[in-house]
Amino acid sequence: MSRTRITPQDAGITPRSVTRRDALRLFIAAGLCTTLFPGIASAETTQEKLDAAQLSYDQAQEELDRIAAEYEKIATQLSATTAKVADVSGQIEEKQAQIDQKQDEIDQKQLEIEHKQGVLGDRMSASYKAGPLSTLDLLLSSATFDEFTSNIYYLDKVTESDREMIDEVRQLKAELEEEKAELETQKAELEEQKAELEELQEEQRAQLEEARAKQIESQELVDNLSAEVQELMEKRDAELLAAQQLAEQMQQQGGSRPSGGHGNTVVSGSGSLARVINACYSTPSPGSGLCAAWVTNVFQNAGIGSFWGNADDMYYSWCGTSPSNAQPGMIVAVNVSPDSAAGRIYGHIGVCIDSGTVMDNIGYIRTTSLSSWVSHYSALATPLCGWLGGVKLS
Known part of the structure; x- marks a missing residue:
């Protein structure tokens, strides 16, 4: 039996991007490390080889x-942290907007107070310039504007309009002080949120390193498997794919399963969003387990750019928005999926073709509701949306 090695590039994926079914295909053609599975090396008869192959497969x-169970635990925690990072980042943006608005209100009120103080000062100066010396002394001895207006107020020599303006200035100054205090509170809250974000980002980095280590461990296991398990792996791969497709067909009773695209559906418009949506309908499935590869192909076919990586890579890099805020053209992803061991290690991804519908690759191109997609994939992670490559479509 030949020992031709299939590389990740041959499968159309990056060095770490094998899915469970990719792993099964890679198992078939990779060289076995006899220190890991020595049974095959010592087997002599055909039956012994088959038994050894079965043992190696089971092992x-x-x-x-x-590995998948360990990764799942890490990735679920990482997903929760990533969702918190997105949430706190959103809170920081909102708080900063509130602070900016409050500062504008304070600046405007300060200008209004200064204007009214100037008007009032001119009026008082004119009214009392010819007054008794004791009155002038009293007014000139005022240390602050508040004391000045108070002295005038209680001299009982102001007109009703003067008195109203004094009251108005006092009210404005009181409001200004309240707003300044509120601003300081908001700034303190912002600093707390920024500190929380830094802690979460540090936690996220540590969790991501741990998750990547598990992915590497699974890849090394794949790389050390033997061609001796070819028949078992091919059979199991076919069974998994057939079972998945049958389940999807049963869920979509009454509908038709497209054979690599979605017919001649065309979305009108010439912008980047229309090109991506049209590419979703016209781009065929690259194969089972290659959800991220399909998304990459969609954006390449739409002329947006090339964005490589697994579903989890795209999730960490570009997703930071709740699906409740999804927009057409956004990707929606999880870093860990409940569907298979590969999904538990590399996640799943699709494209929102409108605010309530998702298309993804599960061996063929599926169209499903966003709510159903989120409900299913939130079993182990927090689904998030975002603009792939940071490119906002329009």
Whole structure:
């Protein structure tokens, strides 16, 4: 039996981007490390080789399940942290906007007070310039404007309009002080949120490093498997794919499953958003387990750019918005999926074709509601949306 090695590039994926079914295909053609599975090396008869292959397959599955379970725990925690980072970042933006607005209100009120004080001062100066010396002494001895207006007020020599303006200035100054105090409170809250964000980002970095280590561990296991398990892996791969497709077909009874695209559906318009939506309908499935590869192809076909990586890579890099705020053309992703061991390690991703509908690749191109998508994939992670590559479509 030949030992031709299939690389990740041959599968159309990056070095770490194998999915469970990609792993099964890679298992078939990779060289086995005899220190890990020595049974095959010592087997002599055909039956012994088959038994050894079955043993190696079972051992590999068990090991992958262990790694996937460990990764799932880390990735679920990381997803929660990522969602918190997005939430706190949103709170910071909102708080900063409130602070900017409050500062504008304070500046405007300060200008209004200064104007009214100037008008009132001119009027008082004119009214009392010819008054008794004792009155002038009293007014000139005022240390502050508040004391000045108070002295005038109680001299009982002001007109009703003067008295109203004095009251208005006092009210404005009191409001100004309240607004300044509120501004300081908001600034303190902002600093607390920024400190919380820094802590969350540090936690996120540590969790991501741990998650990447588990992904590397699973890849190394794949790289050390033997071509001796080819028949078992091919059979299992076909069974998994058939079962998945049957389940999807049953869920979509009454509908038709497209064979690599979605017919001649065309979205009108010439902008980047229309091009991406049209590409979603026209781009065929690159194969089972290649959800991120399909998304990459969609954006390449739309002329937006090339954005590589697994679903979890795109999730960490570009997703920071709740699905409740999803916009057409955004990606929606999770870093860990409940569907398979590969999904538990590399997540899943799709494209929002409108605010309530998602298209994704699950061996064929599926169209489903965003609410159903979020409900299903939130079992292990927090789904998030975002603009792939940071490119806002229009």
